Amino acid sequence: MRVVVVGVGRAGRGVLxxxxxxxxxxxxxDNDPSSVAFVEExxxxxxxxxxxxxxxxxADAGCADADLVVALTDxxxxxxxxxxxxLSLGARRAxxxxxxxxxxxxxxxxxxxxxxxxVNLVFHPRVLVAREMARVARSHGALEVIDLAEDAIEVVKLPVAGSSRYASKVLSRLGLPRDMIVGAVVRDGELFVPGGAxxxxxxxxxxxLGRREAIDAVQEHITDVAVAGRVAIVGGGVTxxxxxxxxxxxxxxxxxIDKDPDVAERLAEELPKVTVIVGDGTDLELMREHRVEDCDFLAAVTEDEEVNLLAGLLASKLGVKRVATVVHRTEFHAIYHQIGIDVVLSPHTMAEEQVVRNCRDELVRSLTVLGGxxxxxxxxxxxxxxxxAGKTLMQVRFPRGAIVCALVKGTGVVVPRGSDIIEPGDTAVVLTTPEAFDAMAWHFKKGLF
Amino acid sequence: MGSSPATHRVVARPVGMVVLVATAAMVLTGLASVGLSVAGEHGSLLDALPLWLSAPLGVLLGLFLLYWGRDIPRDQAIDRGHASVAVVAIWTLLGVLGSLPLIIGAGTGPAAAFFEAVSGFTATGATAYGDIEGTLSHPLVLWRAVMHWVGGMGVVLLFVAILPNVGVGGKNMFKSEMPSVQQGGLRPRVSETSGVIWRVYVGVTIACVLTYRLLGMDGHDALAHGLSTGATGGFSTRDASLGAFENPALEWAAAFFMLVGGVNYGLYYVVIRTRKLRVFTRSLEFRTYVAIIFSFSLILTLLFLPLHGDVLTALRYAVFRVATSLTSTGFGIDDHAVYPGLALALMVVMNFVGGCAGSTSGGMKVARLVILAKAAAAQVRKSIRPAVVQVVRLDHRPVSKAVLLDVAAFFFVYLASMVVLVALVAGIDGVPLPTAFGAVLSVLSNMGPNPFYLGADNFSAFSAPAKVLLSFGMILGRLEFFTVLAVLTPEVWRR
Incomplete structure (x- = not known):
């Protein structure tokens, strides 16, 4: 597919x-010589x-025959x-x-x-970050929540707690609900696609992966975290x-919490149910005074990297159960996890995800990338x-490392079992490792006969 | 973060892959020889034996390199430093690989064979053989032409073209092999351009081979000369080069295809993408290139007139000389000795200049010359009116200070390399200065035969150390200096 990316700041480079x-x-x-030099190199x-x-x-960039144009300038x-x-030059999608x-x-x-x-799609990554943070806060300790197939199914990443009744048992004997599957497991930093054994x-x-109701039903058996009832937010920006x-x-x-009195004033006017506090999110006295330690969830979402990190660490020390921060420099992602921030989200990765989802080819459309x-x-x-087409999943030798998570049929979305027939016109949602991709895609191509 | 792996291990895999690609070319040469032999043009089937014996050694070398680099993760970034090492290693190892059939098949000494092979891959065309027809079998002669062709457009470019998705590592290697002077407008993806450029290159070569065949060469001569012309190399199947065929039409055709090869292939790419011929006339480098061809042809015609009698003959010799000198091909049709000093001087000037940047030819490149001349003019104007801001432009785009500095440094390095190599060659072999100068100009500009050294059109009289030194001179010139010199800096190795 031919893609034109306009603007290669931080998000643009990740997208590239x-x-x-x-x-x-x-x-x-791009307009900026240093960005151009970086990309060139x-x-x-x-x-x-x-x-x-x-x-x-x-036009010079070839927008006339581009399949997708992504505008990511500041x-x-x-x-x-x-x-x-x-679009006016002839691009198929922008x-x-x-x-x-x-x-x-x-x-x-x-x-x-x-x-x-x-314009085919306009997205606001900062609001998308807020949306995912809200999902995470309202879940039983999810680290990521991603909607797929027009919100009909979702992907949820959860840590397995020591007290979980699913721990140390064979997957096929867990009696998991019909409408969901365990798509992938991350163990010691390595991701693998598990089998029944x-x-x-x-x-x-x-x-x-699966229907939201089914996933909601098992979440609490996997983690020991309750849905957040009290939430503190540091930073009154868009997110x-x-x-x-x-x-x-x-x-x-x-x-x-926001340190600008005028902003706080306006937020208080617009959000009647929210307690708005004027102050510094990294001020320990202030945090204690307003009993931040009683919160189940703290989200540090300012534009300032250091403030987010400090507020997150402080909250974690005070005893807030789960801490989420926004990170603007995506290369810090892994480090944040190491020092004890539970959920790290970045507007740039949100932008990346939107671009990836909009890369349509005749056969495959990428929905999201897991585990980096x-x-x-x-x-x-x-x-x-x-x-x-026309076969059941049992009849097909699907490669190890790939798994059909859902079938979008005319009648709705189903999480398939081995005996479900895959019919022409269905859309299959597949989780796959890069190694298994080609072998998996082979099954969806036109046969020789 | 672990420490980054050692440079030589990182580059082992790409170098090994390119060695395998070159070995495949060797196998194809063997097959072509067998074909020509069955068609009755080559002596015997056994003549191709040196190629069959060398190919497994090439495969072993390639596999060894792949094995050596097996621990390096696939996504290991090949940065500019790695790329320089990789490209220099590639060109040196190709010299070794290419020399094998010559050592096995013709009993050539290792230094002479290495010289010949490097001369082949760098499309220089300087030969270490005094008697080609008597020493080399048909398959070996064909192998020399194939080396020209594989190296002519760039072996890394070939590698990038047949293995797409080599990513930025491939791009860095490509840049190290073929430095560009300045780019404006769309700077295209390397993996896309390389494919188009190779197709144009193949097309030009096929057209050239067919033209030679139609003009009366046999299959072997047409193929060998076609490959050699397409790469603007200069190896011939005959000791007397193209002159041996005594066919004026052939000489016109050769001149035409050499000049085609001297044009920036990037322009062909843009013409194919935009389908506008205006691209040529808009390029100042192209216009200058054409102007040089016309003016030098005219002067040489006037100088040749007393020797050849009629205008048409003088014109043919003049155009041929311009084509072969300017594009640093090195085909000959007559002896230099008969020409007046001024004609020889003009040929040397054309050697210095070379063809367009991004072409198969050697030398300093017209684009650099144009930029230098404009910068010099700007400097002169500045000395008169210091307050006026002077901007050097190429094709209506300002040339950045960084590019100006790059071109100026290139000019210095070119001349400095020449001085050092002349001194070394003259010192090692005790040859007269003009001879040493001629030999060094010949290798640095990838020219091949030129009107200087030792009277004869070959390097057989030079000692083994001088031949190895001159071989590296060819690589230096082919990779346009900076890449090779970068490998000599400690920063590339210490990380």
């Missing part, structure tokens, strides 16, 4: 790495130096105009990122909306505001002549 790993043909447009992509919304620059207006221009406060209610507060001003051990992290609004609508008691690229969830359309 992912796109190239999936063998897309990428051309980059680190990626094999086409490069056009110039202003991203200029039609001539976009200016929201530039992104929207770039996407519109690309998506744009926005970051400003004025766009916080995009898609009714969901942070994502198709068809804004003619594998055992979950305390300390593992598992990826559950903090969106998160406070989402959680306060779900009967959670929310405390929001150790596995991927993809959607494959079952064509009438696909090898797998």
């Amino acid at each position: 790495a992912t796109l190239l790993a999936q063998h897309h043909l990428v051309t980059v447009v 680190h990626f094999d992509v086409g490069i056009v130096a110039g202003y991203g919304a200029n039609p001539k620059v976009l 200016q929201d207006e530039t992104n929207l105009v770039a996407a519109q221009t690309a 998506i744009a990122r926005v970051q400003g406060e004025g766009w916080a209610d995009l898609g009714g507060g969901d942070g994502i909306q198709p068809g804004v001003l003619g 594998d055992v979950l051990l305390p300390g593992d992290e598992v990826y559950l 903090g505001f969106a998160l406070a609004r989402m959680l306060s609508g779900m009967d959670t008691r929310v405390m929001l 690229g150790a596995a991927e969830v993809v959607e494959l359309v079952v064509g009438p002549q696909a090898r797998i």
Whole structure:
């Protein structure tokens, strides 16, 4: 697929790495000489130096025959105009990122909306971060919650607690509900796709895939964490505001801390159910005074990397059960985990995920990447002549490392068993490791006969 | 974070892969020889034996390198430093690999065989053989031409073209093999351009081979000369080079294809992508290249007129000389000795200049010359009116200070390398200075035969150490200096 990426800041570079790993043909447009030099040095992509919304620059970059144009500059207006221009030049699909406060209610507060001003998809990564944080806070200790197939199924990453009644038992004997599966297990930093004979051990992290109700039902048996009832949020920016609004609508008691009195004033006006506190989220006295240690969940979501880290560590020391922070430099992800931050989310990875999801090819559409690229969830359309069409999962020798998590049929979504028939026209949601990908995709290609 | 793996291990796999690619070319040469032999053009089937004996050694070398680098993770980044080491290692090892059939088949000494093979892969065309027709069997002659062709457009480019998705490591290696001077507009993906450039290269070569065949060469001569011309190399099947065929039409065709090879292949790529011929006329480098061809042909015609009598003959000799000198091919059609000093001087000037950047030719490259000239002019204007801001432009785009500095440094390194090598060659072999200068200019500009050394058009008289030194001179010139010199810096190895 031909992809043009307009703007290669932090998010853009992450997007480039992912796109190239999936063998897309990428051309980059950027105005900033140092960004251009960086990309030139680190990626094999086409490069056009110039202003991203200029039609001539976009034409030079080959937008006329691009399958996807992604606008990721720092200016929201530039992104929207770039996407519109690309579409007018003949690009098949164009998506744009926005970051400003004025766009916080995009898609009714969901942070994502198709068809804004003619652009196929506009997304607000900061609001998307808030959305995932809200899901995590409302779950039993999930580390990630990702919606797939138009929210019909979800992926949840959970740590296995020592007290879990599923720990140390063979998977096939657990009696898991019908509408979900254990898609992948991370043990000692290595991700693998388990078979029926594998055992979950305390300390593992598992990826559950399936219908939300089914996953909700097993969550509490895997972890020992309760749904957060009291939440503290440090930072009243776009993410903090969106998160406070989402959680306060779900009967959670929310405390929001921001150091700017004017911002705090406005937040208090707009969020009647939220307790807004003026102060520094890294001030120990203030935290004690407002009994932050009684919170089940603290989210540090300011624009300042150091403040987030410090607030997170402080909360964790005070005894807050789960701590989530926003990280802007994605390379710090792993380090944050090591020093005890439970959930680390980044607007840049949200942007990356949106781009990956919008990379359609005739056969495969990538939905999300798990465990930093150790596995991927993809959607494959079952064509009438696909090898797998008309067969049951038991009849097909699916490679180890790949697993069909869900079938989207005309009638709805099912989590398949070995005896379910895969019919032409179905869409299969498959979790696969990169090694198993080709062998897995073979089954969805046209057979020789 | 663990410590990063040693440089030589990181580069082992890509180097091993390229060695295997070159070995595949050797096998194909053997098969072609068998084909030509069955068609009755090569002496005997056994003549290709040296190639069959050398190929397994190439495979062993390649596999050993792959084995050596087996612990390096697939996604290990190949940065610029690694790429320099890889590319220099590739070109040195190709010299070793290419010399094997010559050592086995013709009993050539290792130094002479290495010289010949490096001359082959760098498309220099300087030969260590005084008597090609008497010493080398047909398959070996063909192998020399194949070496030209594989190296002519760049063996890394071939590697990147047949193995897409080599990623930024491939891109870095490609840049180390073929430094570009300046790029404006779309800077395309290496994995995409390499494929297109190779297809153009193959197309030009096939057209050239067919033209030679139609103009009366037999299959063997047409194939060998076609490969050699496409790469602007210069190896011939005859001691008297193209002149041995005494066919004016052939000489015109050879001149044409040499000049085609001297054009920046990046321009062909843009023309194919945009389908606009204007691309050529918009490029100042191309316009300068054409201007040099016309003006030098005109002057040489006037100088040759007293020797050849009629205008058409003089013009043919002049154009051929311009083509072979400017694109550093090195085919000959007559003896230099008869020409006046001014004509020889002009040929030397063209040796220095070379063809366009991104072409198969050697030398300093027209683009660098244009930039240097413009920078010099700007400097002169600045000395008169220091307050006026002077901007050097190429194709309407300003040339950045970094590029200017790069070109100036290149010019210095080119001349400094020449001085050092001339001194070394003259010192080692005790040859007269003009001879040493001629030999060094010949190898640094990847020219091959030129009107200087020892009277004859070959390097057989040089000693073994001088031949090895001159071989590295060819690699130095082919990789345009910086890559080779970078490998000599401690930073590349110490990490």
